[in-house]
Amino acid sequence: MEEEYIYNLLKKFVTNSLSDAEFLVFKEIIGNPAYAPVIDRLMDNEWETLQSGIDFSKLQSEILYQKITADQRYKPSNKDKPTYFNTITTKLLWAACLCITLTSVIWMVSYYQKPVSAAYILYKAPLGQRISRSLPDGSKVWLNAGSTVRINKNFSRKIREVYLQGEAFFDVVHEEDRPFLIHTGEITTQVLGTAFNVSAYPQKEISIVVSRGLVGVKDEHRLLGLVKPDQQLKYDRRTKTSSSVHIDARLYTSWIHNELQLNNVSMEEAAETLSRWYNVKILFKDETLKNSMFTASFPNDAPLKQVLNIISKINRFDYKLSADTLSIYRSGAAK
Incomplete structure (x- = not known):
């Protein structure tokens, strides 16, 4: 799916049909070295299909050449330097396109980083x-x-x-x-x-x-x-x-269906979730209890005490609930 998605972006780029949203994604992908093998493979395997959409004039070729030679990654040796860009191999031209011209990058950055309204x-x-x-x-x-x-x-x-x-x-x-x-x-x-x-x-x-x-x-x-x-x-x-x-x-999305899902979490992580879910402050009287791992799930309307009774049996702790504060102790420890 990922490679197919990138290939579709490449095709749209060649035909100048990328939407603003797709262009943002495309710019990030080609700027990330992790995706270079995928792009290279697509260029090698699908080049005949992709190149049909490229049509550069002599002037456009010269402009692109000037911009590319400013980047050491694409700078040819002096003896190989052509008069116009149309003497460079077609694939290098495509690689140049993938870098996106400096003007385009500057425009996109400035456009999408305009000051946000205070409203x-x-x-x-x-x-x-x-x-x-x-x-x-x-x-x-x-x-x-x-x-x-x-x-x-x-x-x-x-x-x-x-x-x-x-x-x-x-x-x-x-x-x-x-x-x-x-x-x-x-x-x-x-x-x-x-x-x-x-x-x-x-x-x-x-x-x-x-x-x-x-x-x-x-x-x-x-x-x-x-x-x-x-x-x-x-x-x-x-x-x-x-x-x-x-x-x-x-x-990870069960909460939108009113289910409290604690999936392979530590007691410390569970306490943070329960604190928000039930609007209660939770204090650990024994710090080692924070590291206990467990899994459990509860319906949205489960009372806090019901949840605590089950979790306390799993993790072997006692608790004291007073108003909006929950204190957690090691089982058998003095309260």
Whole structure:
């Protein structure tokens, strides 16, 4: 699926039919060395098909030649330097196209980094609650407890941008000419039309899980990867590194169906989830309990005490619930 997607972008690039959203993804892919083998393979295997769409005039060839020779990666030796670009091999011309002219890159960066208006629409899910909302373009967003989504009032115009803190599930309406971008701190997730989950609570790693479609994820400098259905991309804020794994997306999106899913989590991670889910402060009286791993699931309307009774048996701890504070002890320890 990933290689087919890149190939389709290549074909559209050759015929100058990339939408703004596709061009953003394409620019990130060809700027990422990790995708170089795929692009090279496609060029080698599908070149006869791709080259039919290229038609450069003598003037265009000379302009491209001047820009390419400024880049050491494509600079030929003096004895091989031709008068016009049309004497360079066709594949090198294609490689030049894949680099995208400097003018195009500067234009795209300046266009998509215009100052954002101060007029926003804010959606917020309080602690202990989960909400769903329809965005102006018809896309739907589900917000988990303690999460906020902010959009510009001009959201429905040229570009659709969302600023997320916390966790949200998006079901995005497909619109080729209007990119849909989700900003979570230093990470940006771009989609054309898909359904996926983004978790980006403060001080936690960022997680992107795709249920349907394909999304591209990038940081401030590079494309981190293309995420397909039943894949999860995780980004470590501290080390600024990412990793991808195959998962069952349903386990990460069950909360939108009012199911509390604790899938292979530590007690520390579970406490953070329970704190938001039930709007309660949780204190560990024994730090070693934080490392206990377990899996459990509960319906949305399960009382906190019922959840605690089950988890405490699994992880062998006692607890004391007083007003909005939950204290967790090692079993048998004095309270």
